[in-house]
Amino acid sequence: MIIDCHGHYTTAPGEFEAWRKAQIAAFESRGAAPAKSALKISDDQVRASLEGAQLKLQRERGTDVTIFSPRAAGMAHHVGDAATSRVWSEVCNDMIHRCVSLYPRNFVGVCQLPQSPGVAPANCIAELERCVKELGFIGCNLNPDPSGGYWKDPPLTDKWWYPLYEKMVELDVPAMIHVSSSCNPNFHATGAHYINGDTTAFMQFLTSDLFKDFPTLKLIIPHGGGAVPYHWGRYRGLAQDMKRPPLKEHLLKNVFFDTCVYHQPGIDLLLKVIPVENILFASEMVGAVRGIDPETGHYYDDTKRYIDAIDWVSAEDKRKIFEGNVRRVFSRWKQ
Numbered sequence: 001m002i003i004d005c006h007g008h009y010t011t012a013p014g015e016f017e018a019w020r021k022a023q024i025a026a027f028e029s030r031g032a033a034p035a036k037s038a039l040k041i042s043d044d045q046v047r048a049s050l051e052g053a054q055l056k057l058q059r060e061r062g063t064d065v066t067i068f069s070p071r072a073a074g075m076a077h078h079v080g081d082a083a084t085s086r087v088w089s090e091v092c093n094d095m096i097h098r099c100v101s102l103y104p105r106n107f108v109g110v111c112q113l114p115q116s117p118g119v120a121p122a123n124c125i126a127e128l129e130r131c132v133k134e135l136g137f138i139g140c141n142l143n144p145d146p147s148g149g150y151w152k153d154p155p156l157t158d159k160w161w162y163p164l165y166e167k168m169v170e171l172d173v174p175a176m177i178h179v180s181s182s183c184n185p186n187f188h189a190t191g192a193h194y195i196n197g198d199t200t201a202f203m204q205f206l207t208s209d210l211f212k213d214f215p216t217l218k219l220i221i222p223h224g225g226g227a228v229p230y231h232w233g234r235y236r237g238l239a240q241d242m243k244r245p246p247l248k249e250h251l252l253k254n255v256f257f258d259t260c261v262y263h264q265p266g267i268d269l270l271l272k273v274i275p276v277e278n279i280l281f282a283s284e285m286v287g288a289v290r291g292i293d294p295e296t297g298h299y300y301d302d303t304k305r306y307i308d309a310i311d312w313v314s315a316e317d318k319r320k321i322f323e324g325n326v327r328r329v330f331s332r333w334k335q
């Protein structure tokens with residue numbers, strides 16, 4: 001089985017975005033927020049939005065299941081307040097649940113958390129529990145910077161985040177560390193802010209004892225780990241200078257990288273540098289980069305193709321990347 005551990009619902013019907021716009025407009029004008037029931041999208045609309053996009057690409061590329069979450073840029077935790085974020089997260093997660101219910105063989109759910117800048121992450125516990133226990137979700141996306149590019153909250157290793165980690169451990173669900181949109185004009189969202197977020201999270205873990213406190217916590221750094229695999233020597237050297245343990249024992253029981261790297265040399269490097277046990281197959285389709293690479297004639301985000309093309313990784317190791325590791329990290333999932 002080929003499991004794509006990183007897909008977002010980026011093709012929701014227009015009514016979905018319209019509801020969000022109405023919610024934001026109501027917040028800004030201090031008017032009455034739209035009711036959740038005001039969002040009317042039929043099952044046929046949901047099917048159409050998936051058939052022409054994720055499902056078509058799954059079939060074309062030969063992937064079986066996508067671990068599916070709300071659109072990352074759409075989380076926009078910096079918009080509105082904690083109440084805005086709570087209701088928006090519920091609406092987004094319910095929408096993912098509908099997709100999974102319509103196509104249970106193709107999708108499994110991962111939730112958005114109702115984060116808000118300056119609000120303790122413990123505030124997300126109720127929605128995480130609802131999604132895992134009632135909707136059958138198997139993980140969450142955790143935004144390390146709810147302020148959207150200004151990094152105003154404590155690092156991921158601060159005790160500020162611990163109540164949420166305690167609940168993740170209790171529920172046996174991992175988090176993908178995933179920023180949302182950028183409202184800092186210095187940082188392009190998918191080109192800079194995403195990769196910054198990935199790299200920053202890794203360095204926070206390196207300088208902390210987070211995994212001494214949470215030996216079973218599982219965190220996925222997407223987009224191939226940001227700059228981390230490319231600069232692995234720098235991180236090993238920094239850990240050494242700081243008298244931290246070697247990275248393999250310090251972080252790699254808990255930190256995993258996905259394969260959302262959109263060219264062959266990048267995937268080659270990832271697989272050469274990072275132990276195979278720490279790599280999970282993913283494409284992030286339909287997502288950050290939607291075009292076709294004129295040098296290859298294939299979609300940039302058709303990441304399965306890059307892994308298939310490597311002849312120096314054994315079939316057994318490829319099975320770990322495509323399925324075994326994903327199942328080990330998302331261990332709540334029994335399908």
Ligand SMILES: [Zn+2]
Nearest residue numbers: 008072178284
């Ligand atoms: Zn993503």
